[in-house]
Amino acid sequence: MSRIPESFIQDLLTRTDIVDVIGARLDLKRAGKEYKARSPFTNEKSPSFFVSPTKQMYFCFSSGKTGNAIGFLMEYDRLTFVEAVEELAKRAGVEVPREGGDSASRLVLDGPLDALAAAERIFRSHLRTHPAAIEYLKKRGVSGDTAKLFGIGFAPEAWDTLAQQFPNPEHALAAGLLKKKDDEGGRSAGRIYDVFRNRIMFPIRDTRGRVIAFGGRTLGDDPAKYLNSQNSPEPEASSDNSVLFHKGRNLFGLYEAKQSTKAALPYLLVVEGYMDVVMLAQHGIHNAVATLGTATTREHLALLFKSTARAVFCFDGDRAGRSAASRALEQALPEVNEGRECRFMFLPDGHDPDTLVQAIGADAFRELVDGAMTLSDFLIAELSKDVNLGSLDGRARLVGLARPYLQKLREGPLRILIIEELARITRFSRADFEATLASGAAQIPRAQSEAVARPQRERPDQPGARPVKRALQLLLEKPDMAQRVQHIDQLALVAQPGVPILVEAIEFFQEHPNSSSSLLFEQWRGAPKGDALQRISISDLERPDYSKTLTGLINSVDAEKEFFDCLAELRMKALRARAEALAAQARVGAMSPAEMVEWEEITRQLSARSLVE
Secondary structure: OOOOOHHHHHHHHHHOOHHHHHHOOOOOEEEOOEEEEOOOOOOOOOOOEEEEOOOOEEEEOOOOOEEOHHHHHHHHOOOOHHHHHHHHHHHHOOOOOOOOOOOOOOOOOOOHHHHHHHHHHHHHHHHOOOHHHHHHHHHHOOOHHHHHHHOOEEEOOOOOOOHHHOOOOHHHHHOOOEEEOOOOOOOOOOOEEEOOOOEEEEEEEOOOOOEEEEEEEEOOOOOOOEEEOOOOOOOOOOOOOOOOOOHHHOOEOHHHHHHOOOOOEOOEEEEOOHHHHHHHHHOOOOOEEEOOOOOOOHHHHHHHHOOEOEEEEEEEOOHHHHHHHHHHHHHHOOOOEOOEEEEEEEEOOOOOHHHHHHHHOHHHHHHHHHOOEEHHHHHHHHHHOOOOOOOHHHHHHHHHHHHHHHHHOOOOHHHHHHHHHHHHHHOOOHHHHHHHHOOOOOOOOHHHHHHHHOOOOOOOOOOOOOHHHHHHHHHHHOHHHHHHOOOHHHHOOOOOOOHHHHHHHHHHHHHOOOOOHHHHHHHOOOOHHHHHHHHHHHOOOOHHHHHHHHHHHHHOOOHHHHHHHHHHHHHHHHHHHHHHHHHHHHHOOOOOHHHHHHHHHHHHHHHHHHHHO
16 A cells, blocks of 8 residues: 655645635634634534634644644545645645555655655565464464554565665665675675575564554574664754663553543553563553563653653563563652652563463463552562561661662652651651761752752743643744754753643654644644644633634734743743752762752752742
8 A cells, every 4th residue: 555755745735824724624714813604513603613723733622623724625525635735736736756666666754754665565464474473473372463453564585575676776775674784895785685584584673653663473494583673873962852762761562552542541561572561462452562672761661651641561470570660660759759650560480471371361361460568568679678677787788788779769758658667667657767867978069059959930931830731832833932942952851741741742843944833733633642732722711702712812912922921830840840959869879970050050040040030
């Protein structure tokens, strides 16, 4: 099946005026800066259907529908997505590009993502014609529906299955699908060949569902049983391009897990293998993800906690599994708080999640997940396993072992409770235990400590408890403001609902400087964040005053000031949280010289802000 390049769709929406498209079908009336009409989807008597030329979006309060020009044609004209794109292309006088419809076609590509999407289709088509690959999946218990769900395919043993398909291999080389042979001037020097050969292929998707890499399981005697795409090269410091794929920043199965339900994920189960994720899903456990041949990283945890409040790590029960769990624990400690939870689950000897769920069934497997060790229980068990708690020396040693772990934990209820339990085990009072931990602690200047603790005065022009929501509403009206946003890394640290969506929206408009809100809605179509964005875009707008509200917002000379005030408020919140975390480290003697410099810089910024206000 042919595919329309994503870049073409973005360009087409830029060329299209949604007012013209809808105006050719409905009787639109000017309403300030907007247009209104009666809903074409319900039998209403008064207009509640609005079209925003600024956002290039329509909003129907009567039916709850909203979208861009493509979405309107799909709803109103009952067209498929491809038919809607073709209709808009016809209006714009452009042809819809395609990526080869049959095996004899050569592929026309726009970038590495198009090359990866094309490769997925090629691998899937080859799976249907290679009995050995089908037999392997059947032997592992994988059904056809499950293979289709994950886009599983097969890379034939030939060296040029993909190479033959790309007339210009530039994008396929950048995507890690092809390599160029370096033969020191030999006859085969410069020859392009396939990276993946004779392997069952597992597409790795980003949170938007785009294929960004592959994992391949050999069917031969290759010494590397599993082969993953290589990490994309880091961009130059001056480049705005982001890394396409990095093993330590992506998780297999996360997109499929999020697509399996419209509700919030109660937890995500972190396993080690592709087949673990696939087989758990086949048994109805759709919330499993896998690391990609690497240990758990802080980036993995950040990704997990964007989708759920609980991460359950699943490891083998042997020495290697315990060691991997200990490494995951160290990464998890700075990330957990009263709103985030990590648990640790250990499997019976001789089993991995794939084999265990087939042996005991989904219900029994879920019971094991429910009984997973809490982070605090696992931490205390790890600290105590080689310590003789019956001796004074052993209990004293436990305090020393606990110190580096407790230094990683954020201030809060969890840290307090763990300290209280360790104090009980070591027969200390809590005060003596904390005093022992704090011995040698770095001293923080009193004035700086007070600057951090000093509550920020309320500002009458701030949107109070809604800075994230308000910033998103303003950004959707004026996407060009994203070009002037700085310190996104600090903004991303704010532990507040909606911040990840705000950050991703800002980054999208920075990467697409001439885009309207319509393009962002198209990128996020069907995803939970897209639904959230639609709710935000129309929330707090009373139907009778909708046009008036939008007109006032667009014309307001204070819109930009309000937007950047919202971001500044969030950034200050992030700085204050970081300062408090550094203060906590200092109290237990864990502040390094570099962190002391960071502390001083943050408190300087906070003090300067409070003086201005």
